[in-house]
Structures are given as structure tokens and as C-alpha cells.
Amino acid sequence: MALRLHDTLTREKRLFTPSDPGRVTMYVCGPTVYNYAHVGNARPVVAFDVLFRLLRRQYGAAHVLYAANVTDVDDKINLKAAQEGVPIDVVTSRYLDAYHADMSELGALKPTFEPRATRTMDAIIAMIGRLLRNNAAYAAEGHVLFNTAAYADYGRLSGRSMTDMIAGARVDVAPYKQNSADFVLWKPSKPGEPEWPSPFGPGRPGWHIECSAMIEETLGLPIDIHGGGNDLIFPHHENEMAQGMCADHPTAYAHYWMHNGFLNFGDEKMSKSLGNVVLVHDLVTRTSGEAIRWALLSAHYRQPLQWSEALLDQASKALDRLYGALRRAADIEVADAAPSETFLEALEDDLNTPRAFAEIYALAARLETGTGAERAAAKRALLGSARLIGFLGADPEAWFQGAADPAFRLQVEALIAERAAARDAKDWASADRIRGRLAEMNVEVMDGASGASWRLREKV
Numbered sequence: 524m525a526l527r528l529h530d531t532l533t534r535e536k537r538l539f540t541p542s543d544p545g546r547v548t549m550y551v552c553g554p555t556v557y558n559y560a561h562v563g564n565a566r567p568v569v570a571f572d573v574l575f576r577l578l579r580r581q582y583g584a585a586h587v588l589y590a591a592n593v594t595d596v597d598d599k600i601n602l603k604a605a606q607e608g609v610p611i612d613v614v615t616s617r618y619l620d621a622y623h624a625d626m627s628e629l630g631a632l633k634p635t636f637e638p639r640a641t642r643t644m645d646a647i648i649a650m651i652g653r654l655l656r657n658n659a660a661y662a663a664e665g666h667v668l669f670n671t672a673a674y675a676d677y678g679r680l681s682g683r684s685m686t687d688m689i690a691g692a693r694v695d696v697a698p699y700k701q702n703s704a705d706f707v708l709w710k711p712s713k714p715g716e717p718e719w720p721s722p723f724g725p726g727r728p729g730w731h732i733e734c735s736a737m738i739e740e741t742l743g744l745p746i747d748i749h750g751g752g753n754d755l756i757f758p759h760h761e762n763e764m765a766q767g768m769c770a771d772h773p774t775a776y777a778h779y780w781m782h783n784g785f786l787n788f789g790d791e792k793m794s795k796s797l798g799n800v801v802l803v804h805d806l807v808t809r810t811s812g813e814a815i816r817w818a819l820l821s822a823h824y825r826q827p828l829q830w831s832e833a834l835l836d837q838a839s840k841a842l843d844r845l846y847g848a849l850r851r852a853a854d855i856e857v858a859d860a861a862p863s864e865t866f867l868e869a870l871e872d873d874l875n876t877p878r879a880f881a882e883i884y885a886l887a888a889r890l891e892t893g894t895g896a897e898r899a900a901a902k903r904a905l906l907g908s909a910r911l912i913g914f915l916g917a918d919p920e921a922w923f924q925g926a927a928d929p930a931f932r933l934q935v936e937a938l939i940a941e942r943a944a945a946r947d948a949k950d951w952a953s954a955d956r957i958r959g960r961l962a963e964m965n966v967e968v969m970d971g972a973s974g975a976s977w978r979l980r981e982k983v
């Protein structure tokens with residue numbers, strides 16, 4: 524395998540070589556659990572899940588360690604808990620459970636580790652202690668701050684000058700800061716907010732130090748791959764790198780930095796503050812997680828992705844077409860599904876999912892139009908390729924019976940029950956009317972000895 528990944532730090536696509544092929548390490552910044560995840564939050568989860576699956580195939584599942592953290596204490600969480608009058612863990616466990624369920628609907632494998640800030644306090648405090656000892660941090664008025672002047676390469680990851688960074692970070696001007704770009708490692712909690720004891724006084728950590736400490740504790744520094752959305756490059760990842768390098772890891776923090784592009788809604792970035800969010804939690808009640816996953820991977824992960832209902836509809840139709848091809852090829856036995864070379868080459872080229880999708884379509888076309896042996900080879904490659912990245916795992920018949928859309932399935936089943944009741948009452952007019960309604964919904968009803976069954980005709 525010749526996997527090449529785009530590295531934000533060196534600004535080039537580089538051959539991926541893990542430090543230790545027996546222990547490949549990847550970290551992706553995870554959610555702050557104070558609300559349901561929106562579809563933009565799901566983009567890195569799905570994109571890095573593709574990479575996780577590819578690495579597991581290459582190095583063996585036991586040799587790839589993937590950590591995705593959970594921020595379970597911060598201002599927004601504290602605010603929500605205060606509004607509800609409950610402890611913060613009531614809020615965080617509610618939204619973390621929902622997050623797990625929603626990401627699983629999107630076919631994302633569970634990371635190997637899911638460290639949580641509130642359970643990593645000792646490691647966070649120890650790392651701040653080392654930064655103080657190394658003169659890369661200083662205490663002032665109950666706070667501990669990172670001293671950006673102590674790290675000569677500060678700004679290298681994001682490619683910003685100190686002037687840009689000060690302007691871009693909109694950092695709080697505080698009289699106790701030595702440099703205006705300095706950022707918080709530890710701060711006192713406000714009255715009533717959760718706090719932890721520390722040698723620097725009671726309080727809680729800043730956001731950036733959480734990730735550095737969690738990486739060090741779960742995976743060890745330096746790691747092979749660090750990922751996240753490109754809105755995290757500055758200040759979050761710039762600060763993470765500065766902390767790690769100054770806390771006794773001077774050679775490297777992460778060997779490959781990967782960042783996914785924004786998900787846009789209309790002309791705007793999807794964000795909670797803009798109020799234009801589409802929650803995964805709502806989407807999965809009306810469409811299949813597999814279609815959402817397809818839509819999220821339809822653009823290359825580094826490119827912006829324009830989210831729309833039309834995109835989701837196209838994704839559903841694409842999967843209808845692929846499952847349709849599999850349904851028509853149900854007679855072909857496949858024991859040894861394996862991805863095609865063309866498909867792997869596309870993924871190995873910095874996870875080029877649009878090209879990988881084109882190969883999936885080509886394989887489906889060969890399955891539909893080829894001769895006997897060609898069809899078997901095409902089905903083998905189609906299933907091997909698609910399943911490697913989390914698609915076409917369902918039974919094709921089940922897909923056309925509403926696996927694609929749970930709300931639709933319930934609606935069809937309610938209409939079929941209504942029709943059966945009408946028939947029992949010998950109300951033939953109503954039974955026919957309901958059958959007509961189902962036909963309009965593209966549903967074919969088959970009456971049998973044990974009652975009616977149904978299937979969806981493929982959309983054309």
C-alpha cells in the first residue's frame with residue numbers, strides 16, 4: 524500500500540509511514556457534549572472513520588490505535604447545567620449517549636479510546652506542571668498561561684505571523700498576560716461551577732491542554748496522525764502543538780496533521796451560533812444513516828461540502844441504484860469479497876472518496892451488464908470496495924423494504940394495516956384507495972397466504 528496523506532504542517536501530500544507499523548496512532552478532536560451533533564460535526568467523524576478502516580486493513584485491526592476525545596466540562600456545558608439546575612454529568616451523559624447512537628447510525632466504528640477531560644485531570648495537571656518547570660508557562664492571578672514567546676515555532680502550523688494570530692484569536696486582553704497571544708492552561712472556576720484541586724489553585728483546565736494531555740496519556744507523544752476540522756488549525760491545534768513540544772516532546776507532536784473542509788449550508792458555514800444547523804439526531808429519523816454517510820463522503824474531505832436536501836436525495840438514489848444492482852444479482856454467490864485495485868488507489872491518494880465512488884458505480888455497471896464470470900468478479904469487487912468504507916452492508920431486500928427510511932417504513936406499514944382492516948370489513952373501495960396511495964408512494968403490495976408483504980420499486 525502506498526498511502527499518501529495531505530499534511531497541513533508541511534503543506535504537501537506525503538507518503539504515510541507510521542513510526543511503528545505495529546502501533547499506528549491517530550487522534551481526532553471530538554465533541555463538546557452540551558447539545559446534539561449537527562451534520563457538520565459528523566463530517567470529521569465519517570472522514571476519519573474511512574481512514575481508520577483503511578489503516579486497519581493495512582496494518583491489522585489490533586495495530587491501529589484511534590483516540591477521539593470528549594470535552595465534558597466547559598463554559599457551554601456549565602451554562603446548560605445551570606439552566607437545567609442539574610450537575611454537569613447529567614447534561615454530558617445525555618448528549619454523549621445521543622452522540623454515540625447518532626455516529627453509529629452513520630456507520631462510524633467506535634474509536635479505540637474515548638478519553639474524557641474530567642477523567643484526565645491528573646495528566647492535565649502534570650503536563651501543566653512540566654510546562655511551568657520548562658518556563659513555557661507562568662502563573663498569574665489564579666490562572667496558568669502558556670507563554671507563546673517560549674516557543675519559537677509558534678504559528679508554524681497555521682502559517683500565521685504573530686500579528687495575524689493576535690488579530691485572529693480575538694484573545695481576551697488581560698492585564699496578567701505577558702504576551703497578548705498567551706492562552707489559558709488553567710483557570711479558576713466561577714462560584715457554583717465544577718472545580719478540581721491543583722497545585723496552582725482550584726479550577727479547571729483550558730480546552731487546548733485537554734487534548735495534549737489526553738493524547739500523551741492514551742497514545743503517547745508524538746503520534747502518527749492528528750485530525751480535525753480546519754477551523755481547529757488555529758488556535759486549537761497551533762496551541763496543542765506548542766504545549767506538546769514544550770512539555771518534553773521537542774522533536775515532534777504529530778507526524779501528519781489532517782484537516783477536513785467546512786460543511787456549508789447555503790452560503791454559510793453550518794454552526795450553532797448561526798442557527799442554521801441540521802442535527803444528525805433529527806436526520807436519522809427520516810433518512811438512512813448510510814445515505815447521510817454517502818452524502819458526507821461525496822466530496823473530497825479537504826474540499827468544502829455544500830449540504831442540501833438535494834444532496835441527501837442524490838445519496839439515497841445512488842444507494843438505491845447500488846442495492847438495486849445487488850438485488851438483481853442475488854443469484855451470484857460471493858464468498859471472498861475484496862476491494863478493487865482502482866478503488867484502493869483512489870483511497871490511498873489522500874482519501875479521494877469521489878474517485879472511489881466513481882469506481883463503485885463502474886463496478887455496479889459491470890455487475891449489471893457483464894457476462895457470467897465478469898459479473899461474479901464485479902460483485903466481489905463491489906461488495907469488497909463498498910464495505911471497506913462502510914457501505915452496502917445491508918441485505919438488498921431489506922434496503923428496499925424501508926431500511927433506507929425508517930419513518931417511511933412505519934407509514935407504509937400503517938397503510939398496509941389499514942388496508943387489511945378495510946378488506947376484513949369488506950370495504951373494497953377503501954382497500955383499493957389505500958392500494959392506490961401506496962402505488963403513488965412507489966410501494967408494490969404482494970398479497971400472500973400469510974398476509975401482505977411489500978417492496979419498494981427503485982426510484983427512476
Ligand SMILES: [Zn+2]
Pocket residue numbers: 551552553734759
Ligand atoms: Zn483537540
